[in-house]
Amino acid sequence: MNKTVIKTETEINFMRESGRLLSKVFAMLDDFICEGITTLDIDSKVESYIVNELKARPASKGQYGYQYSLNSSLNDVVCHGVPNDRHILKAKDILNIDITLEKNGYISDSSKMYTFSATSAEAKRLVKTTYEAMWEGIKVVKPKATLGDIGHAIQKHAESAGYSIVREYCGHGIGKEMHEEPQVLHYGKPHSGFVLEAGMTFTIEPMINQGSKKIKTKKxxxxxxxxDKKLSAQWEHTILVTQTGYEVLTLREDEILL
Incomplete structure (x- = not known):
């Protein structure tokens, strides 16, 4: 990774635009994702919408040799689920859709959880707690706060609800490159680690498990x-550190700013 990049006002405006467009992708998906379709259907829809409607680029496609425009993580999948036509979405599923979008050379990154008609109360609680934990991390972002403050806020909220935090994957700086410095851990100690500065842009994207924090990568x-095959949930936003706090660059219309 490169060293942490402080964005200029021009660059921040480019980041705002890519974030705004990415929020439109999720607004489109809210009317598209339903039981009975496949994650490959979602991938095809997203790629067409980004390229043809938004005149942008799905930044994940081709990155590190990846062939698709998004990650689709179902049920016990923590992250990096690959779209396919084998699993038809079912009433009890939970699904994370993680999308990156590039416009004018700048990338935004966000993910959202979807539940369905028979998703259990226990699964919905995990999804809700993960969303809340992400926001607990976002709300401490400001100049002179630390990455440890973010991680601690997320960890405290998740673990107090009886869940575990995945350690191996984290948020990251983002801009011209999908992955820049710093690495944003979702656990940590207050007042520790890298000190935030205005102009930084990075993702906060906690992965929270219903059971053990232990994970494995499939073949x-x-x-x-x-x-342990228990459920996992994730939410993600791209964040700008402002002079007085934070701005969520990928905020969706369906969200209330907390």
């Missing part, structure tokens, strides 16, 4: 699953 080399 395809991409798909990461829980070792």
């Amino acid at each position: 395809d080399g991409w798909t990461v699953v829980t070792r």
Whole structure:
């Protein structure tokens, strides 16, 4: 990775635009994702919408040799689930869709959880707690706060609800490159680690497990699953550190700013 990049106002405006467009992708998906379709259907829809409607680029496609426009992580998949036509979405599923979008050379990154008509109360609680934990991390972002402050806020909220934090994957700086410095851990100690500065842009994307934090990667080399086969959830936003706090560059219309 490169050293941490402080964005100029021009670069921040480019980041705002890519984030705004990415929020439109999720708004489109809210009316598309349903029981009975496959994750490959979702991938095809997203690629067409980004390229043809938004005149942008799905940044994940081709990155590190990846062939698809998004990650689709079902049930016990922690992250990096590969779209396929084998699993038809079912009433009890939970699904994470993780999308990166590039416009004018700048990348935004966000993910959202989807539940269905028979998703259990226990699964919905995991999904809700993970969303809340992400926001607990976001709300401490400001100049002179530390990465440890972010991680601690997320960890405290998740673990107090009885869940575990995945350690092996983290948020990351983002801009012209999908992965820049710093690495943003979702656990940590207050007042420790890298000190935040205005102009930094990075993702906060906690992966929270229903059971053990232990994970493994499947033979395809991409798909990461829980070792105990219990459920995992993730939410993600791209964040800008402002002079006084934070701005969520990928905020969706369906969200209330907490």
